[in-house]
Amino acid sequence: MRWLIRRVLKKGKSSISYEDDTHYGEILTIGRASDQAIFLPDLRAALNHASVTAVGNGKYRVESLIIAGIRVNGEITYSITVASGAVIELGSTRLTLLDARGDYDAAVEVSTIDKSEQAAISSSRKKPTSLSETWISKRWPSWIGFIVVLLLGLLLPAATHVVPGLNKVLRYSPLPSTAFWNPGEVDAAHKIIANDCTRCHQNAFLMVRDTACTSCHASTKAHADPARFNIPALGDARCGTCHQDHNGNRGMVSQAQELCADCHADLKARTRNASQIADISDFGSNHPEFHVNLPGWSGNDEFTPKSMPWSAALKENSGLKFNHEKHLKADGLNAPNGRKVLVCANCHQPDVAGAAMLPISFEKMCHECHQLGFDTLAPEREVPHADVPAVTYTLDEFYARRGLEGGYADARAPTIVQERRRPGSPPLSRQEQVEALAWARDRAREAARTLFTSKACVTCHSINTTAGADGGWHVAPVRVSGIWYVEASFSHAKHQTKACNDCHAGAASSKASNDLLIPGIDNCRECHAGAHSSGKIASTCIACHDYHRSPLLTLDKPATTAANR
Amino acid sequence: MHDSILTHARSRYLWISLALSAISIALYLWHDPAVAPNGGTWLGYTLGTIAALLIVWLMLFGIRKRSYSTTLGSTRGWLSAHIYLGTTLILLALLHCGFQFGWNLHTLTLVLMLIVIFSGFFGVYAYLRYPTLMTRNRESATRDAMLEEISEIDQNALALADGIAPEIHAVVLRSIENTRLGGGVWTQLRARDGSDIAIARIRAAIEKRETQAGAAPPALQAGQTIIAMVDFLAGGADDKQSEALRKLIDMLSRKRALATRVARDIQYQAVMEIWLYIHVPLSVTLLAALIGHIISVFFYW
Numbered sequence: 001m002r003w004l005i006r007r008v009l010k011k012g013k014s015s016i017s018y019e020d021d022t023h024y025g026e027i028l029t030i031g032r033a034s035d036q037a038i039f040l041p042d043l044r045a046a047l048n049h050a051s052v053t054a055v056g057n058g059k060y061r062v063e064s065l066i067i068a069g070i071r072v073n074g075e076i077t078y079s080i081t082v083a084s085g086a087v088i089e090l091g092s093t094r095l096t097l098l099d100a101r102g103d104y105d106a107a108v109e110v111s112t113i114d115k116s117e118q119a120a121i122s123s124s125r126k127k128p129t130s131l132s133e134t135w136i137s138k139r140w141p142s143w144i145g146f147i148v149v150l151l152l153g154l155l156l157p158a159a160t161h162v163v164p165g166l167n168k169v170l171r172y173s174p175l176p177s178t179a180f181w182n183p184g185e186v187d188a189a190h191k192i193i194a195n196d197c198t199r200c201h202q203n204a205f206l207m208v209r210d211t212a213c214t215s216c217h218a219s220t221k222a223h224a225d226p227a228r229f230n231i232p233a234l235g236d237a238r239c240g241t242c243h244q245d246h247n248g249n250r251g252m253v254s255q256a257q258e259l260c261a262d263c264h265a266d267l268k269a270r271t272r273n274a275s276q277i278a279d280i281s282d283f284g285s286n287h288p289e290f291h292v293n294l295p296g297w298s299g300n301d302e303f304t305p306k307s308m309p310w311s312a313a314l315k316e317n318s319g320l321k322f323n324h325e326k327h328l329k330a331d332g333l334n335a336p337n338g339r340k341v342l343v344c345a346n347c348h349q350p351d352v353a354g355a356a357m358l359p360i361s362f363e364k365m366c367h368e369c370h371q372l373g374f375d376t377l378a379p380e381r382e383v384p385h386a387d388v389p390a391v392t393y394t395l396d397e398f399y400a401r402r403g404l405e406g407g408y409a410d411a412r413a414p415t416i417v418q419e420r421r422r423p424g425s426p427p428l429s430r431q432e433q434v435e436a437l438a439w440a441r442d443r444a445r446e447a448a449r450t451l452f453t454s455k456a457c458v459t460c461h462s463i464n465t466t467a468g469a470d471g472g473w474h475v476a477p478v479r480v481s482g483i484w485y486v487e488a489s490f491s492h493a494k495h496q497t498k499a500c501n502d503c504h505a506g507a508a509s510s511k512a513s514n515d516l517l518i519p520g521i522d523n524c525r526e527c528h529a530g531a532h533s534s535g536k537i538a539s540t541c542i543a544c545h546d547y548h549r550s551p552l553l554t555l556d557k558p559a560t561t562a563a564n565r
Numbered sequence: 566m567h568d569s570i571l572t573h574a575r576s577r578y579l580w581i582s583l584a585l586s587a588i589s590i591a592l593y594l595w596h597d598p599a600v601a602p603n604g605g606t607w608l609g610y611t612l613g614t615i616a617a618l619l620i621v622w623l624m625l626f627g628i629r630k631r632s633y634s635t636t637l638g639s640t641r642g643w644l645s646a647h648i649y650l651g652t653t654l655i656l657l658a659l660l661h662c663g664f665q666f667g668w669n670l671h672t673l674t675l676v677l678m679l680i681v682i683f684s685g686f687f688g689v690y691a692y693l694r695y696p697t698l699m700t701r702n703r704e705s706a707t708r709d710a711m712l713e714e715i716s717e718i719d720q721n722a723l724a725l726a727d728g729i730a731p732e733i734h735a736v737v738l739r740s741i742e743n744t745r746l747g748g749g750v751w752t753q754l755r756a757r758d759g760s761d762i763a764i765a766r767i768r769a770a771i772e773k774r775e776t777q778a779g780a781a782p783p784a785l786q787a788g789q790t791i792i793a794m795v796d797f798l799a800g801g802a803d804d805k806q807s808e809a810l811r812k813l814i815d816m817l818s819r820k821r822a823l824a825t826r827v828a829r830d831i832q833y834q835a836v837m838e839i840w841l842y843i844h845v846p847l848s849v850t851l852l853a854a855l856i857g858h859i860i861s862v863f864f865y866w
Contacts, residue, residue, distance in 0.1 A: 046731055067739050
């Protein structure tokens, strides 16, 4: 085999000449030994460093003969088959394997790597010795982090405010939508609109407007007329001042005592006497005695309760005569069906909400014992309750029929009334009819008088007889249960752990119905105190009172321009 | 007393930070908002403003440490303040948010901030520990001097080995090839000089050659240079050769020690720098999150 060995000789800067040599043999040996085909006088080469064999098709096989290996195409290797054009580097010599040419079977070009090139190669092969020389960087991760977070965290959600429908698309994609801005769970009641921030946040960079709230909460009452009660805190207050959302499911109604006390501590001075409400700052320490709504009636029986400060000496007028002590006897009462022990709940039953007590029902609660019979000869017949005209109709009709039918076994009655009429008897004569009806009218009046004045009604009711003895009976109006404290919300249901007697003390021994059995503030203060109390239930204003209570104003329709914000 | 970055100016910034923390905690405990504590109360806005300004100021440290001409305090003082006030930031941010967290941009901001601060803690540890280790390791030489010495030893060893036997020359050649200091991030951090990788590569190459040639395994075992030479010594060499070989072994041992020290030097330097590759990019990312956080809460006020 003929090898062409072409040596590149550099003369000066740009002048290059070639020196060709021929080597005969299968193998091209490379090394520092003098018998090598390519002799390299370089300490970095071993005596027999490597060999190159032409394997045909312009390919060469390079093999290292020592354990240090040989650098082919920049990589240390021990044995490799390469195409022509491959470069072997050894010390300061570069061998380039060439295509076979002319009548040569193989060819190699030998050139010298000059000093500056060697230095460049070795520095390019040098591994990085500090982190700044490696692939990691501070600059591009900073840029990527900054841009990605700004784009996804701010710009994309913000774009939903100007691009309609984008938010909906984003919410169904893994990309962040405005939900990524949500600082906290919205209130349970607002979950239904939680996916649409703009329902409340209508304008970017503006606080939530009251109009956003009143678009749903249209009938919510105002607290007071801000024009009449000219307090900055009232006039400037937004809905959001008190009602802050995005604080989870703990509710948006603020319980803070300061919310009320800040103004009500000196409300008269603040409003320049426009308000006559007493100054209040704390339930436990600074709250006036309750004003109890005592029942009362106008001349034509219209219910006109009278609000008065509670006091132990206060008497009430329910319009009813009732002796609690008599009814609450421990050993019971004689009832038609045997002895019966009454307790509070027999008569005082809560309404469906459990807040107030239902009105007393004569039919359900009294009638078992207090029956409204009027005639011993017809003990099953009773007059209706609570309807004075119906009582007299009933009596008139009952006795008219008795008189005309006859057979009424009362010795005081005329014979025609006592006489039983048989079938086939002739009808009553005109004279007899007049006589029977006259008896009936007298008997009905007598029965009515007995019922109203001595037997039935008068037992419990005040009967006014001045209206006349012929049916003009007047029963005084009655109000037994009702709302005694109209400005406060009290619920019996929330106080079920207490016994009736705990608050309505003295009921069991009350002999007169005008005893006021409704407790005052001291009773409440046994358990309740203000927000900063210790050892008692911390009850802020909102526990009993409503804020949105103005009877005439609603939030969405302010009565005055001052409220129009 | 030695004035470290932690005790600079009699720990002035430690006391400032403690005072700031104490005031913040006291205000937080005293503050009784109508709703749960959050970033939207007056205290929330106050703490948030302070924390945001602090973040911006802490980031200015990156500029301050590069401006050598400034008269605005020493870099050491700035670093001391950077560390203590940066630590205080954890408390300020937690009080600012009222310990409310969620899957949102606001908590992302907090998390980024915490990662930046805790990576900074590692930096403090590294700055306090590694300079001493580095000085001790270098034994008052510089890395360049050590590298120079290594390359000198290589030249001498090659000349010496050539006078002994071709095998020894080959072994020394290989040793030079194997001594590759530095490398990728992981290699630098683990203080490897690359010889293990080189040995593995040699093994793989030998195995490849064996399987291709189908020949029996050669006597040459890919082991450490020094062990290979001891084998040669035991194999019977004349006195002159033995002496030269001992000299060569001394030379290569010295080189190996030097290489190990250089590798360790690279490792210490890498450890002292690696945390910055988290600290700096994430602090810039944090800045974007902070901008987003502030704008978004006022966007939907």
